[in-house]
Amino acid sequence: MKQNDAILISSQVLQVSYNYSAGPVVSKFLVSLRDQKKILGIKCDKCGIVYVPPRATCGKCFSEMKQWVELSGRGRIETFTSVHYPEPVQPRGGPFILAVIKLDGSDTGLTHLVGEAEEKDLTIGTKLEAVFQENRTGHILDIKYFRPCRD
Amino acid sequence: MAGRAAIIATGQTFHKSRRRDVNIVELIHEAVSACLQDAEMSPADLDAVLIGNMEHFEGVYNADLWAAAETGAYLKHAMKITTGGTTGASVAHAGYYHVASGMFNCVLCIGWEKQSDGDTTAGLIFQSDPLFERSNMAGAIGTFALAASEYMNKFGITEEQAARVAVKNRGNALNNPHAHLRRAVTVQDVLSSPMLASPIKLMDMCPTSDGACAIIVASEEVAKKKSPNRPAWFKALSTRHDQPFNSDLPLLINMRTLRDAAKDAYAQAGIVNPIKELDVAEFYEPCTFAELSWYEALGLCELGGGGKLMDSGATQMTGELPVNPSGGVISTNCIGATAMIRVAEAAIQLMGKGGARQVPGAKTALATGFGGSFWTEITILERD
Numbered sequence: 006m007k008q009n010d011a012i013l014i015s016s017q018v019l020q021v022s023y024n025y026s027a028g029p030v031v032s033k034f035l036v037s038l039r040d041q042k043k044i045l046g047i048k049c050d051k052c053g054i055v056y057v058p059p060r061a062t063c064g065k066c067f068s069e070m071k072q073w074v075e076l077s078g079r080g081r082i083e084t085f086t087s088v089h090y091p092e093p094v095q096p097r098g099g100p101f102i103l104a105v106i107k108l109d110g111s112d113t114g115l116t117h118l119v120g121e122a123e124e125k126d127l128t129i130g131t132k133l134e135a136v137f138q139e140n141r142t143g144h145i146l147d148i149k150y151f152r153p154c155r156d
Numbered sequence: 157m158a159g160r161a162a163i164i165a166t167g168q169t170f171h172k173s174r175r176r177d178v179n180i181v182e183l184i185h186e187a188v189s190a191c192l193q194d195a196e197m198s199p200a201d202l203d204a205v206l207i208g209n210m211e212h213f214e215g216v217y218n219a220d221l222w223a224a225a226e227t228g229a230y231l232k233h234a235m236k237i238t239t240g241g242t243t244g245a246s247v248a249h250a251g252y253y254h255v256a257s258g259m260f261n262c263v264l265c266i267g268w269e270k271q272s273d274g275d276t277t278a279g280l281i282f283q284s285d286p287l288f289e290r291s292n293m294a295g296a297i298g299t300f301a302l303a304a305s306e307y308m309n310k311f312g313i314t315e316e317q318a319a320r321v322a323v324k325n326r327g328n329a330l331n332n333p334h335a336h337l338r339r340a341v342t343v344q345d346v347l348s349s350p351m352l353a354s355p356i357k358l359m360d361m362c363p364t365s366d367g368a369c370a371i372i373v374a375s376e377e378v379a380k381k382k383s384p385n386r387p388a389w390f391k392a393l394s395t396r397h398d399q400p401f402n403s404d405l406p407l408l409i410n411m412r413t414l415r416d417a418a419k420d421a422y423a424q425a426g427i428v429n430p431i432k433e434l435d436v437a438e439f440y441e442p443c444t445f446a447e448l449s450w451y452e453a454l455g456l457c458e459l460g461g462g463g464k465l466m467d468s469g470a471t472q473m474t475g476e477l478p479v480n481p482s483g484g485v486i487s488t489n490c491i492g493a494t495a496m497i498r499v500a501e502a503a504i505q506l507m508g509k510g511g512a513r514q515v516p517g518a519k520t521a522l523a524t525g526f527g528g529s530f531w532t533e534i535t536i537l538e539r540d
Contacts, residue, residue: 012176012177014176017215019215023286025286025287027287031287031288035287056404058285058288058401060400064398064399064400083306083403083406084302084303084305084306084309085302085305086298086301086302086305086353086354086355086356087351087353087354088297088298088301088352088353089350089351089352089353089354090297090350090352090353092277092295103292103298103301103302103353104302105302105306105402105403113399113401113403113404113405114403114404114405114406115403116289116292116302116401116402116403117292118292124354129306129309144287144291145287145288145291145292146291146292
């Protein structure tokens with residue numbers, strides 16, 4: 006399309022702050038990451054499904070979930086990708102490895118980063134363990150990344 | 157189903173990456189005017205106007221109010237409907253529900269997006285869980301890459317088979333004057349295009365487009381008495397939403413919502429062998445791998461057979477069931493309009509107005525909509 010000098014383009018930057026309440030269930034999960042370096046799942050009494058990330062209601066049966074399960078922080082790769090394109094909103098510039106990790110004892114996957122490994126070192130099924138940040142703030146990235154198990 | 161309703165007219169812009177020559181409401185007006193012209197109607201003939209787009213993509217909101225003049229909604233019943241990527245299909249379905257209820261006779265439905273005015277990935281961030289997904293995801297492409305990687309690994313699907321989807325759809329786009337990317341590509345072009353997130357390369361992925369689409373949904377009486385076009389009747393509709401997190405489901409790309417919605421829609425339409433009973437399909441395929449997996453989810457072949465079905469040529473223009481004669485989403489993706497374009501293109505096929513992209517004699521057409529954390533809207537249309 007020909008650039009038309011008669012068309013004005015108005016550039017605007019909008020900056021807004023948001024303050025999300027994590028609610029009781031997600032707060033417990035994030036505080037546990039921060040204070041104890043422990044990953045918790047939540048279990049539906051009726052369906053037996055263990056969810057990570059936790060949520061208050063089981064999508065399958067609509068039950069309120071209250072039973073917490075402490076997980077080991079180890080699991081296996083369900084799928085992974087090496088991300089090469091840059092985006093300002095991404096956790097890092099790339100290339101970096103993103104994976105869906107099924108933690109031992111959980112029935113759902115958790116999307117997170119994989120570190121201390123290259124794409125060629127990984128396959129579906131590779132065993133991983135969580136590595137925590139030194140300074141934790143109650144954030145999902147208190148888990149710095151998952152790395153291949155060393156034993 | 158309730159009262160009969162049909163799509164009697166469609167209108168689209170000529171989709172491009174940047175429509176800097178017009179503002180948002182002027183872009184919407186182009187599709188509305190084309191649709192009214194196709195129907196040989198004026199806004200006075202409409203009794204409702206429904207509109208949708210992706211909230212936050214352009215940093216604007218409530219287009220139903222703001223675009224009232226350009227949509228013909230001035231002092232009429234109007235509402236905005238947004239459901240993420242499925243928005244365009246949801247608006248079309250809402251058009252059906254308005255008419256099938258017997259409360260409205262002639263409803264204008266609009267989907268639009270002007271991505272070049274805003275930031276698509278920043279907009280998508282607003283739909284992610286603020287505490288779990290914003291900081292460890294990689295936009296839409298990362299999610300599709302995780303899903304495609306799992307699909308390839310489980311079923312031995314190859315990057316060449318996925319590339320053939322792009323070759324087919326981009327080739328079909330040459331026949332569609334409204335398509336955004338109108339340049340044929342080869343398997344080698346796709347395989348050697350830059351890696352975005354393995355296994356997805358640049359040409360495996362849909363573009364970002366500016367554009368709008370409109371359709372008119374009419375009651376049986378209006379469709380039979382006033383429509384200059386052969387009506388495309390709604391035969392079945394189904395919507396399914398699912399889990400909040402993309403990582404909740406195994407084999408994400410095979411979409412539980414799509415499988416379930418297809419089963420429901422086929423039951424409504426009395427379809428038992430979709431590849432034989434459908435004449436044309438328009439998929440909302442955000443990436444090449446998705447089209448292959450959705451052949452399976454829609455029951456066109458067995459689980460894991462999507463690559464082989466592609467290889468067989470069955471979904472080419474000359475095949476048993478042409479998929480995406482329009483060029484699909486790989487060729488055009490103005491997101492809030494995208495799912496409506498699928499429905500509109502299905503209707504165009506049944507009206508016999510497809511020109512170079514026409515599937516001869518098409519009588520039954522399927523359109524899919526894709527959105528959010530892999531949810532679905534299916535529409536099946538038929539002609540008399």
